[in-house]
Amino acid sequence: xxxxxxxxxxxxxxxxxxxxxxxxxxxxxxxxxxxxxxxxxxxxxxxxxxxxxxxxxxxxxxxxxxxxxxxxxxxxxxxxxxxxxxxxxxxxxxxxxxxxxxxxxxxxxxxxxxxxxxxxxxxxxxxxxxxxxxxxxxxxxxxxxxxxxxxxxxxxxxxxxxxxxxxxxxxxxxxxxxxxxxxxxxxxxxxxxxxxxxxxxxxxxxxxxxxxxxxxxxxxxxxxxxxxxxxxxxxxxxxxxxxxxxxxxxxxxxxxxxxxxxxxxxxxxxxxxxxxxxxxxxxxxxxxxxxxxxxxxxxxxxxxxxxxxxxxxxxxxxxxxxxxxxxxxxxxxxxxxxxxxxxxxxxxxxxxxxxxxxxxxxxxxxxxxxxxxxxxxxxxxxxxxxxxxxxxxxxxxxxxxxxxxxxxxxxxxxxxxxxxxxxxxxxxxxxxxxxxxxxxxxxxxxxxxxxxxxxxxxxxxxxxxxxxxxxxxxxxxxxxxxxxxxxxxxxxxxxxxxxxxxxxxxxxxxxxxxxxxxxxxxxxxxxxxxxxxxxxxxxxxxxxxxxxxxxxxxxxxxxxxxxxxxxxxxxxxxxxxxxxxxxxxxxxxxxxxxxxxxxxxxxxxxxxxxxxxxx
Ligand code: ADP
Ligand code: MG
Numbered sequence: 021x022x023x024x025x026x027x028x029x030x031x032x033x034x035x036x037x038x039x040x041x042x043x044x045x046x047x048x049x050x051x052x053x054x055x056x057x058x059x060x061x062x063x064x065x066x067x068x069x070x071x072x073x074x075x076x077x078x079x080x081x082x083x084x085x086x087x088x089x090x091x092x093x094x095x096x097x098x099x100x101x102x103x104x105x106x107x108x109x110x111x112x113x114x115x116x117x118x119x120x121x122x123x124x125x126x127x128x129x130x131x132x133x134x135x136x137x138x139x140x141x142x143x144x145x146x147x148x149x150x151x152x153x154x155x156x157x158x159x160x161x162x163x164x165x166x167x168x169x170x171x172x173x174x175x176x177x178x179x180x181x182x183x184x185x186x187x188x189x190x191x192x193x194x195x196x197x198x199x200x201x202x203x204x205x206x207x208x209x210x211x212x213x214x215x216x217x218x219x220x221x222x223x224x225x226x227x228x229x230x231x232x233x234x235x236x237x238x239x240x241x242x243x244x245x246x247x248x249x250x251x252x253x254x255x256x257x258x259x260x261x262x263x264x265x266x267x268x269x270x271x272x273x274x275x276x277x278x279x280x281x282x283x284x285x286x287x288x289x290x291x292x293x294x295x296x297x298x299x300x301x302x303x304x305x306x307x308x309x310x311x312x313x314x315x316x317x318x319x320x321x322x323x324x325x326x327x328x329x330x331x332x333x334x335x336x337x338x339x340x341x342x343x344x345x346x347x348x349x350x351x352x353x354x355x356x357x358x359x360x361x362x363x364x365x366x367x368x369x370x371x372x373x374x375x376x377x378x379x380x381x382x383x384x385x386x387x388x389x390x391x392x393x394x395x396x397x398x399x400x401x402x403x404x405x406x407x408x409x410x411x412x413x414x415x416x417x418x419x420x421x422x423x424x425x426x427x428x429x430x431x432x433x434x435x436x437x438x439x440x441x442x443x444x445x446x447x448x449x450x451x452x453x454x455x456x457x458x459x460x461x462x463x464x465x466x467x468x469x470x471x472x473x474x475x476x477x478x479x480x481x482x483x484x485x486x487x488x489x490x491x492x493x494x495x496x497x498x499x500x501x502x503x504x505x506x507x508x509x510x511x512x513x514x515x516x517x518x519x520x521x522x523x524x525x526x527x528x529x530x531x532x533x534x535x536x537x538x539x540x541x542x543x544x545x546x547x548x549x550x551x552x553x554x555x556x557x558x559x560x561x562x563x564x565x566x567x568x569x570x571x572x573x574x575x576x577x578x579x580x581x582x583x584x585x586x587x588x589x590x591x592x593x594x595x596x597x598x599x600x601x602x603x604x605x606x607x608x609x610x611x612x613x614x615x616x617x618x619x620x621x622x623x624x625x626x627x628x629x630x631x632x633x634x635x
Contacts, residue, residue, distance in 0.1 A: 035166045035195060035402040036156050037203065037394025038149065040183065042101040042252070043225030043361070045069050045148050047156040047167070048391040050399035055207070055392040058159040066387060067155060070098040071147045073134040077552075081151040093119040093284045095134050097144050099226055099254070103130045104141040104186070105179030114250070119284060142182050146189035153190060166193040168398040170390050172227045173199040173245035176461055177473060177503045184502075195401045201231035202242060203393030204359040207384050210235060217243075217352055219343070221372055221380065222359035222390070223335060226252040230339050232346040232353075244345035246338040251331060253294070253362035259327045260290035260319065264305065269313035285309060297321045298364045325367045332371050339375060356380040359389045418495055418503060420445075421458040421467040430495040440496040444510070447491075451483035455491060459505050478507040480514040551599040558602045561609055562590050585609040 036047045036058070044066040048057045057065040064083070072085035073095045080088060089096045097120050103111050108124035108131075115122035115130070123138065125131035131138035149169075156164045169192075171183050180197045187194035201220035210218055210233075218233040229247035264286045272282060289307045296303040297319065307315040343350055356372065358380045363369065373379055384392065419429035422445070430441045447455060455478045462470030481489050490510035497503050508515040565586045569579065589605040597605070 034160070034162065034164055035168065035398035036164050037198075037391050037396070037398045038152055038167045038169045038192075039200070039203070039388075039391035039394060040101070040145065040149060040152075040169050040171070040186075041069055041224060041390075042099055042227055043069060043254070044387065045152050046388065046391045047152050047164075048388070048395035049156070049160065050395045055395045057388050057391055058156040060155045060158065065391075067148065067151050068098070069101065069145075069148045070096060071100075071144050072096040073137075075135075079147065081147050090281065090284050090288065093281060094121065096120065097132050097134075097139070100132070100141045100144045100148075102226055102250070103132075104145055105176070105182030106130065142186045142189060145183070145186035149187055149190035149192060153192060164192070166195050166398075166402070168196045168198050168203075168394045168401060169194050170198045170200045170203050170394050172222075172247065172249060173201055173229045173231055173242075174227075174247050174249050176471070181502055196397065198394055198397055199229075199231065199242065199245070200390045201229050201245070201359065202233065203391075203397060204384075204389040205231075205233050205357055206393035206396045207389040208355075208357045208381055208393075209383075210355065210357075216354040217346075217348065218355045218357060219339065219353045219376065220357045220359060221335070221339065221363065222247075223362040223368060224252050224360035225254050225362065226250070228252055228335050228338065230335070230342045232342050232348065234346075243348070244342045246342035246345065248334065248338060251334060252360075253291075253365075255331055256294050256324075256328050256362065256365070257287055257290040259331075260293050260324065261286045263319065263327075264290055264293075264307060264315050264317055267315040267317045268307075268309070272309060272312040279312075282309060282312060286315075289315075293317075293319060294324070294365075297324050298366060321366070328365070328367065332368055335368070336371060336375050339372070350376055353378070357389075358382055359386050361387050418459065418461055418473075418497070419470075420493060420505075421460060425467050426465060427460050427462075427467050427470055430493065431497060435497075438496075438498050440494060442492050442494040445491045445493055446487045447481065447484070447489050448486055450486050452486065452489075453481050453483055454479045455481065455507070457493065457505070457507055459495075459503070473503065474505075476505070476507075478509070478514075480512075481509050482512055482514075484511075551602075554599045554602045554606070555593065558589055558593055558606050561606055562586055562593065565609065565613065581612050582609075585612040 034049075036049050037055075038047045039045060046057055046065045046067060048055050059065045060067075067082040068086040070082065070085040070089065072080040072088045072092055074080060074088070074092065075095070085096055085098075089098070099118065102114055103122065107128045108115075108122070109128055111122065111130050121133040123131050123133050125138055125140075129140065131140060132144060133139075153164055153167075167187065169183060169187050171180055175183070175197075183197060184194045201222050204220050204222060205218050210216075215236050216234075218235065220229070220231045220233065222229045222231075227247065227249050228251040229245065231245045232243040234241045234243050268282075268286075285307060289305055293303050293305050301321045303319055305315070305317045305319070307317075309315070340350075343353070353376055356376050356378055358369065358372075363380075363386045369380060369382075417429040418431040419427045422428045428443070428445075430443055431439060445455075456475065457478060458467065458475045459473040460467050460470035461473050478491065481491075488511075492508045492510055494506045494508075495503065496506070506515070565582060569582060569586070574582070585605075585608050589602075589609050592602055592605045
């Protein structure tokens, strides 16, 4: 297909690709034929997906947050991708492993509690996305408003929707939610010019995904996906952390270790050890926990491999399942592509090579591949490249509950999206005028074993004998994998405008409310901050002036005037004076001291103020 060559030139729209990772996030942009990641001023592309709420009111994101992880373990939020779009009960077991507090909020939504504030996972992700956005804007020298954001292939409807909400909160127009493995294949230059079948193996910090892609006539089709949303490099860290804990003095490691500082230090040390073992066959660790003792440990790569082998095997089982789901045999795979920081572990590469019989591609940095690929898709959506078409699949079957608590699947797992399926149902009781419908996701036969997506009611059915009404139920999954369900009684045309709002996510209204809240609070936060600053300044002035008064030999009338002003300000400080009153008090004191010829006082005050700021 060719397009007329002389189409009018349009200004290219700026759309970045964002890999919103469990562990690290980053943005990339398409540039000419290639793509490049967007780096901060230090040349670093990865933004650790971490947010730290400092007790002094600052909110730090990325590397700054990661640096405070040891100091403020219960105020530094990470791995929030494990919580987003899920219920508090679902994530309860996981939350117990996290050093920060996860509580159940309204409608069983998980909330991260820091001090008196409860944050939604969406709000935390939004902070990370904002940081990625800012980094991208600095690198590009212009504002970024739109993005393609990637998610693991196994993310369900609610998780995708929650990710979109996070993007909206960050002020980003999310043009498309894209599966990470699909993005990665694009990054590996699998650009559709050659037909073939590709296996994408993505082992990150917190998730594992494998996808089988078929490329035909320039069209990308995801034939199948499999994976484990709870398997990644973090689990390797935990295994090494156990060994480190065992090497700690008994008093420190006495189980359960409930000291967040010790746990965090051990986890960080474990990750460092693991990364070194990717290059060296042996690594040593000396972890100094101050008064809590020191752990000295030597681990060989062979020992490490022995420990992680069962986890690696689990990923290989998923690989085999995906290949089978795609209706293929391993020999029919043309290319194997590696994605995710954890694919740097030699055992992972080796085992995958043994299983597939071919060496995996490693040309692209596995940490950057997803963002690079997302930027290629972003460019397509920006309207700059029309040569590429992506089709994704549904990770889990979608259906409704039928009589007796069984499920009837309307859209089968691995169906290509967008897709829409309509099936007819009827009533089970005479003269039934309303029908309750419940949408489920999952492969199991009983509704109770599947995941409830939402419930709704179709009303206005005219009284008829059971079995006569013809109710057409339509499941529609759009290009983002978001599900809409409608039901219609065919004889009468009675229709219910029904939409499944994800059970575990934010509604449109909530997103809007949160956005308004954040704007409102921005002012409050600023005012609170200003009040603190003025109070500190006033206290410093009082101290400085009193000190100077004691030293300087002033005429009695001047001493009296200064003393009076200091006293007044001190009283304001002791009471609950607001910022404006304190400011007026400071100004008054400044005025009085300024009239004094002797500059002893003003210089003493200035010095005190400077000390205050230097703290
Ligand atoms: P995610 O997709 O979950 O955000 P990444 O793809 O950024 O994760 O991978 C992060 C994981 O990769 C972490 O567990 C990290 O420890 C691990 N990792 C990074 N570099 C190496 C390495 N050289 N050897 C082993 N693991 C590594
Ligand atoms: Mg990743």
